[in-house]
Amino acid sequence: MLTSADFTTLILTFKVASLATIFMLLFGTPLAWWLARTRSKWRGIINTFVALPLVLPPTVLGFYLLILLGKNGIVGEFTTWLGIGTLPFTFAGLVVASVLYSMPFVVQPLQTAFSNIGEQPLEAAATLRASPIDTFFSVVIPQAKSGFLTATILGFAHTVGEFGVVLMVGGNIPDKTRVVSVQIYNHVEALEYSQAHWLAGGLLAFSFTVLLILYTVLKTTPHVK
Amino acid sequence: MNHALNKFITARFKLDYDEFQLSVNLRLPNSGVTVLFGHSGSGKTTLLRCIAGLQQAQQSYLEINGSVWQDSDVGVFLPTHKRPLGYVFQEANLFSHLTVRENLNYGLKRINASDDTMKFYRIVDLLGIEHLMERMPERLSGGEKQRVAIARALVLSPEILLMDEPLASLDAKRKQEILPFLTRLNQELNIPVLYVTHSHQEVAQLADYLVVLEAGKVQASGFLSETLSRLDLSLSQDREATTVWNVIIVEHETDFHLTRVVFDGGSLSLPAIEAKIGTPLRVQIYARDVSIVLEVPRATSILNVLPATIMDIADGESGQSIVRLEVGNQPLLAHITRKSAVVLNLKIGKAVFVQIKGMSILN
Numbered sequence: 001m002l003t004s005a006d007f008t009t010l011i012l013t014f015k016v017a018s019l020a021t022i023f024m025l026l027f028g029t030p031l032a033w034w035l036a037r038t039r040s041k042w043r044g045i046i047n048t049f050v051a052l053p054l055v056l057p058p059t060v061l062g063f064y065l066l067i068l069l070g071k072n073g074i075v076g077e078f079t080t081w082l083g084i085g086t087l088p089f090t091f092a093g094l095v096v097a098s099v100l101y102s103m104p105f106v107v108q109p110l111q112t113a114f115s116n117i118g119e120q121p122l123e124a125a126a127t128l129r130a131s132p133i134d135t136f137f138s139v140v141i142p143q144a145k146s147g148f149l150t151a152t153i154l155g156f157a158h159t160v161g162e163f164g165v166v167l168m169v170g171g172n173i174p175d176k177t178r179v180v181s182v183q184i185y186n187h188v189e190a191l192e193y194s195q196a197h198w199l200a201g202g203l204l205a206f207s208f209t210v211l212l213i214l215y216t217v218l219k220t221t222p223h224v225k
Numbered sequence: 226m227n228h229a230l231n232k233f234i235t236a237r238f239k240l241d242y243d244e245f246q247l248s249v250n251l252r253l254p255n256s257g258v259t260v261l262f263g264h265s266g267s268g269k270t271t272l273l274r275c276i277a278g279l280q281q282a283q284q285s286y287l288e289i290n291g292s293v294w295q296d297s298d299v300g301v302f303l304p305t306h307k308r309p310l311g312y313v314f315q316e317a318n319l320f321s322h323l324t325v326r327e328n329l330n331y332g333l334k335r336i337n338a339s340d341d342t343m344k345f346y347r348i349v350d351l352l353g354i355e356h357l358m359e360r361m362p363e364r365l366s367g368g369e370k371q372r373v374a375i376a377r378a379l380v381l382s383p384e385i386l387l388m389d390e391p392l393a394s395l396d397a398k399r400k401q402e403i404l405p406f407l408t409r410l411n412q413e414l415n416i417p418v419l420y421v422t423h424s425h426q427e428v429a430q431l432a433d434y435l436v437v438l439e440a441g442k443v444q445a446s447g448f449l450s451e452t453l454s455r456l457d458l459s460l461s462q463d464r465e466a467t468t469v470w471n472v473i474i475v476e477h478e479t480d481f482h483l484t485r486v487v488f489d490g491g492s493l494s495l496p497a498i499e500a501k502i503g504t505p506l507r508v509q510i511y512a513r514d515v516s517i518v519l520e521v522p523r524a525t526s527i528l529n530v531l532p533a534t535i536m537d538i539a540d541g542e543s544g545q546s547i548v549r550l551e552v553g554n555q556p557l558l559a560h561i562t563r564k565s566a567v568v569l570n571l572k573i574g575k576a577v578f579v580q581i582k583g584m585s586i587l588n
Contacts, residue, residue, distance in 0.1 A: 120318050123279055126305035127312035128332035128377070134306075138331075142322045 002198055008175055009183040009199075016091070016179060017159040020098035024106040024155045025148075027099070032110035033136075051108075053101045062168025065097050069169070089171040094179075097169040098159045106155040113147020114140065146218055157210045161203065232256050232290055232417075234385070238275045239284035240441075247271050247282070247441040255290055255385060257433035258411055258418045262460075268441040269421045270315075273389050276419065277312050278305040289385060311378030311386040311416075315393050317370035319362040325373050326358040332381045345380055351413065352376045352406055368399035372406065379414065388420045392427065404430060408588050425465040428453075429509045430587045432469075454549050454556035456539040461547055461558055466512040468557050469587070474504045483528075490553015494528045498586060507587040514582040515559035517548065519569060521578055529581040533557065535573055538566065546571075550579060 002010075035047060053061055069087040070076045076086045087093030117140060125135040141148070163181040170177030172186070180199055187196035232255045240247040247268045253259050261269040274280040276287060278295070281302075287294045294303045319328050329349070349355050352372040362370060371391055378386060391407075392400045408431065411418055420431060428435060428449075435452040437444040437460065445452050453460060453468055460466060472486035472493065482497040486506060495508070521530060533550040541547045546566040548559040557579060571577070 120314070120316070121320060123305075124312075124314065124318045124320065125331075126279070127277060127310065128381070129306050129335035130331075131304075131306050134335070139320060139322075143320075145322075 003195070005174065006183060006195065006199060009178050009180050012091075012175070012177075013160055013179040013181075016094050016098055017156050019095050020102060020159045021106075021152060021156045023095065023099045024103055025152065028103060028106040028110060028151065028155075032107045033114055033140075035107070036111045036114035051104050054104050058101065058162065058164025059168055061101060062097065062165040065100070065165070065169050069093060069096070088169055089173060089177060091176055094166060094170040094177050097165045098162065101162055101165045102155050102158045105158045106151040109147050109150040109154065110144065113144035113150075116147075117143050149218055150214060153210055153214060157207060161207065233288075234259075234276075234290075234419075235286065235288040236272070236276060237284070237286040238272065238282040240271065240275070240280075240282040245271075245441060247275075249438075249441075249443050251436065251443060251446060253419075253436070253446070254434055255417045258420055258431045259434040259436065260428050260432035261419065261421045261436050261438060262423065262428055262432075263438035264423055266440070267438040269423075269438045270389055271441075272438065273387050273419060273421050277310060277387055278303060278308055279312075309381075309384045311381055311383035313371070313374050313378050313386070313388040313391045315390045317362070317367075317374040319365075319370055319373060319377070321362055323362075324358070325354065325360050325362070325365070328362070328373060329358075329377050329380055332377065336381060344382070348376050348379050348414075351409060366399070367395050368402050371395065371399075371403060375406070375410070379410075379416065383416060386416050386418045388418060390421050390423070392424070393422075405588075407431060425460075425463065425467070429467050429469050430507070450556050454558050456537050456547055456549055461512070461539075461549070462541050464513070466547070466558055466560065467509050468512070468555075470508050470510065470555050472506050472508055474498065474500055474502050474506065476502065488553070488555060490551075490555045491531050493531075493581070493584075495584070495586065508584045509587055510557065510581055510584045512547070512558035512560040514584065515557060516580045516582070517550075517559055517561060517565070517569065517571065518578045518580060522580070525580065527580045527582060529584075531579050531581070533577055533579045535571055535575045535577060537573060538571060550577070552579065 031050070035043060066088055067073050068075050069079070071080065071086050079086060087096055121139050121143065122135055125139050130138060161181065163185070166177070166179055166182060170179070172178055172182055180203060184196050184199045187193070187199070234251070234253040234255045236249060236251045236253070238247055238249050245266070245268070249272060261272060263269040271280060275282050275285065283297070285295050285297045293301060294308055295301055320331065323331065329345070349358070352375060354369065354372050354376055357365060357369055357373065362373070365373065375391065392403055395403065404427070420427070422428065432449045434447070435449050436446045437452065437458055445455055445458050449469055452458070453466075455461060470488050472488040474484055475487050475492070476485040477497065478485060478494070479497070483494045484496070484498045486493050486495060486508070493508070498506070500506070531552050533552045535548060536551050536556070537549040539547045540563065541560065544563050546561050546563045548561060548566070548571065550557045550559060559579065
């Protein structure tokens with residue numbers, strides 16, 4: 001059965017994934033909107049940065065984040081100057097790393113959904129007195145609903161499943177940064193296979209259910225280029 | 226502001242793409258139906274989109290009923306959502322996530338209109354969509370969608386209604402289903418319309434004023450019957466070349482199943498029409514149905530023979546002559562063979578008679 005330490009990691013994982021998903025939607029929505037519509041020459045390079053975590057080994061991303069966020073990194077110096085210390089090996093650092101790592105899973109479905117809406121409904125809205133912001137909330141969001149659902153589910157699920165970045169940036173600190181995937185690793189290291197089974201089986205069931213919902217109920221293809 | 230004096234559209238646009246240039250300078254009456262006519266690529270839709278503010282031009286000036294909507298010289302540009310217009314797209318372009326009723330209310334919610342339920346239902350009734358109100362757009366036919374789209378634009382009481390080939394995506398049957406609505410529309414609602422089309426039929430049926438566009442330039446701009454009968458335009462050369470007369474019913478000859486109408490220049494007998502005396506009608510006369518004689522024929526089965534004066538003659542394709550005549554003050558086109566023109570010795574200014582073999586009533 002699950003120990004109380006296991007439960008703590010489950011709750012922590014849920015908190016990290018929820019917060020990261022909220023931030024990804026907040027930043028990812030305008031970013032995806034821009035990427036779907038811009039003709040700027042920067043589009044290609046921004047797209048590349050967003051998609052990078054898809055192909056990069058998580059340890060590589062984790063390594064650079066560690067340096068960037070650390071005491072001597074640019075971001076680290078800034079956060080120290082702000083008086084909030086450095087982010088590595090903290091809960092906040094974990095969320096920041098998760099946001100960057102899972103971003104493509106949020107941005108790409110949104111970008112596809114926005115592109116599919118096309119120009120026409122937006123023009124119709126403009127001729128019916130709706131300002132661009134008004135149009136975004138009254139036409140774009142409702143018409144991109146399934147894109148938002150896909151983005152939320154994929155972003156959340158992918159954050160739950162991460163390991164490499166978490167270990168590099170978060171470490172393995174009980175109650176603070178120890179998430180489920182790390183806990184499974186700990187159990188296996190300690191040869192506690194039955195404990196590992198409970199958590200691993202749980203994650204497997206969770207991922208399977210999430211994808212089943214995506215493919216059957218929402219009938220969408222989780223679109224990752 | 227005196228609106229009666231300012232009911233004009235002044236539109237100047239200069240737009241330069243690699244493969245397409247638009248350069249227009251128009252002053253149009255902002256009343257009745259003005260048709261922007263041209264082949265594909267003539268720039269008619271681009272012009273309409275510029276007027277709506279959906280497309281930007283490098284140089285532009287647009288004034289509607291005395292208020293300036295855009296002026297590139299002083300950097301004025303009213304965004305589309307602040308222009309008091311209605312727009313009907315070629316594809317109905319309804320919001321797929323909203324019901325018909327919600328589509329109609331979308332614009333209404335965004336203007337400070339007094340709750341004019343009467344007017345709302347009058348438009349719904351006029352377009353015959355009351356039974357569709359709770360449906361989703363995907364469950365409408367093409368014709369129904371387009372009627373909803375027209376109603377959606379009209380309920381806003383726009384100062385001008387812009388229509389971009391609203392019938393182009395429909396088959397012939399659906400077109401005939403909507404055209405009567407369009408005619409009633411501007412008889413009953415009195416909203417000026419700018420209407421883009423490449424169809425001769427729609428020009429004849431709807432236009433009061435006609436602008437002919439070709440390769441991004443204005444070829445002609447004027448009242449319908451004058452413009453239709455200009456020999457320098459390809460319109461008068463076309464096999465479908467027509468003139469349109471506005472006439473009024475004065476008598477029903479029930480014995481013969483005929484209706485007599487008068488116009489500025491004489492009277493005509495038409496197949497019986499079920500309408501009250503005094504009703505205005507629009508009749509279309511194809512140039513190929515008009516023949517010219519020098520004297521009143523003593524015996525002919527053709528009922529409509531009228532005195533006319535030849536105003537202009539031009540050569541048409543394959544041995545044809547195109548003759549512009551005036552019957553009273555009404556212009557009339559005739560397509561005859563060049564041989565006939567020579568044999569009859571037709572000259573500008575000559576007094577002749579025209580025989581009209583047939584005509585169609587457009588409303």
